[in-house]
Amino acid sequence: MASYSSRVRADIGRWQQAGLINASTADALTRDVDANERKSLSFGTILAMMAALLFGAAILLFVAANWDAIPRLARVAGLFAVIIAGYVGGAVLKTRDQAAIGEALWIVAAAAFGGSIALIGQMYHLTGDEASAIVTWGIGTAVAAVALRSSPLTVAAVGIAIAWLFVRAFDFYDRPVFPDFFVVMAPVLFVVSFWTRSQPARHLVLLSVIFYIAARGLDQSTLLWAIPLVVVSALLFAVSIFAAGPADRILQLGGRLPLHALIGFLTGLAMIQVELGDHDAFSVGFAIASVIALAGIAAAIILGGRESRGLRWVAYAGFAFELAIIYVVTLQSMLGTAGFFLAAAVLFGILALVIIRVEKRMKAPEGAAA
Numbered sequence: 001m002a003s004y005s006s007r008v009r010a011d012i013g014r015w016q017q018a019g020l021i022n023a024s025t026a027d028a029l030t031r032d033v034d035a036n037e038r039k040s041l042s043f044g045t046i047l048a049m050m051a052a053l054l055f056g057a058a059i060l061l062f063v064a065a066n067w068d069a070i071p072r073l074a075r076v077a078g079l080f081a082v083i084i085a086g087y088v089g090g091a092v093l094k095t096r097d098q099a100a101i102g103e104a105l106w107i108v109a110a111a112a113f114g115g116s117i118a119l120i121g122q123m124y125h126l127t128g129d130e131a132s133a134i135v136t137w138g139i140g141t142a143v144a145a146v147a148l149r150s151s152p153l154t155v156a157a158v159g160i161a162i163a164w165l166f167v168r169a170f171d172f173y174d175r176p177v178f179p180d181f182f183v184v185m186a187p188v189l190f191v192v193s194f195w196t197r198s199q200p201a202r203h204l205v206l207l208s209v210i211f212y213i214a215a216r217g218l219d220q221s222t223l224l225w226a227i228p229l230v231v232v233s234a235l236l237f238a239v240s241i242f243a244a245g246p247a248d249r250i251l252q253l254g255g256r257l258p259l260h261a262l263i264g265f266l267t268g269l270a271m272i273q274v275e276l277g278d279h280d281a282f283s284v285g286f287a288i289a290s291v292i293a294l295a296g297i298a299a300a301i302i303l304g305g306r307e308s309r310g311l312r313w314v315a316y317a318g319f320a321f322e323l324a325i326i327y328v329v330t331l332q333s334m335l336g337t338a339g340f341f342l343a344a345a346v347l348f349g350i351l352a353l354v355i356i357r358v359e360k361r362m363k364a365p366e367g368a369a370a
Contacts (some may be wrong), residue, residue, distance in 0.1 A: 008033050055108055079116040083109045091148065103152045110141045110156055131179075134164040138185070142192060151198035154189070158204045161185045165208065169215040178219050182212050199254055206253075206260045210267050217271050226271035233264035234296070241303045258304040259311050262296075266318040269293040270325070277329040286329060293322050316355050323350070 009030060016026040086109025093102035114137040138160035145153035161182065168179035186209050193201040210229070217225035240247050240257035248255055269289055276286040297315045305312045 082112040103150060106150055106153055110153060113140050131164060131168050134160060145196050146192055149196050151196050154193050154196040154198040154201040158189050158201045161189060162208045165212060202253060210264045214267055214271060222271050222275040226268045229264055229268035233261045237261035262300050262311055262314050265296055273325055290326055
């Protein structure tokens with residue numbers, strides 16, 4: 001089956017021959033299709049990426065399983081051969097209009113580079129921990145993404161950075177301090193995503209920043225991190241609603257800045273509620289935070305819910321969380337097990353009623369952002 005862009009090009013030619021559009025309009029439409037063709041992700045491309053990841057894993061597992069049987073020089077040469085073949089072969093295929101397979105080979109090369117760091121480090125007994133190796137892998141992948149202007153490699157680099165943050169933040173490895181180097185990594189990768197035209201990478205970076213702030217706040221000084229997150233997220237949501245055009249032209253998030261802002265807003269308030277609700281007595285601060293959260297959810301649905309189904313579902317999830325945490329903090333000591341199930345049934349019934357009514361009144365228009 002022909003791709004969407006191929007069908008549009010054929011339609012443009014047909015419209016021009018039928019006299020529906022002139023040559024200049026046809027050229028403008030064709031250029032627009034060419035400029036935006038990279039944004040589409042076909043099922044074949046997804047399969048190619050999955051095959052690339054599996055192939056890269058197979059190579060690394062084969063090398064690791066036969067590590068002792070392979071001469072040392074052959075080990076190093078073989079690993080570098082896979083990396084070079086992946087990057088060079090991918091570049092050649094890209095020039096021959098085989099973009100999906102070319103990008104897949106670049107992913108194989110990036111995976112081989114990561115495995116090479118671990119295997120060569122083990123072979124030569126190089127000092128350093130696993131987390132440092134992950135950082136090196138991520139830097140190498142980011143450099144390759146910039147050099148090749150590859151969106152999938154940019155996404156891979158962001159994913160590696162998130163993996164490093166996760167393992168460091170939750171003490172998977174010994175660490176003397178919190179992994180604050182992510183404050184440098186995130187903006188650099190965000191800028192790189194503009195060069196490589198990788199919108200998915202920008203989404204991942206924003207989500208990872210929220211995760212970093214949440215993990216940092218749980219590590220220490222929860223309110224010191226949570227309150228700025230709530231304020232900044234609320235301001236970004238306001239900008240994304242009342243200055244949607246300029247904001248999207250700058251950040252190029254496909255109209256999904258309100259979604260990220262709402263996630264950040266709810267995450268910050270959840271941190272505040274968990275911190276203030278960690279007491280036997282109901283606190284005034286917790287009540288204020290709960291009211292702000294519920295008001296923010298209602299405002300998000302009213303202001304941006306009609307244009308974004310994804311935003312509505314995040315709001316529904318936030319509302320469900322608010323009902324649950326309010327119950328846990330305020331009513332848990334008053335009710336037994338039977339009361340808990342009764343209260344849960346009532347709360348979920350209220351949530352279902354609210355969702356049904358909102359969905360009926362706010363049918364997202366066709367073509368709205370997801």
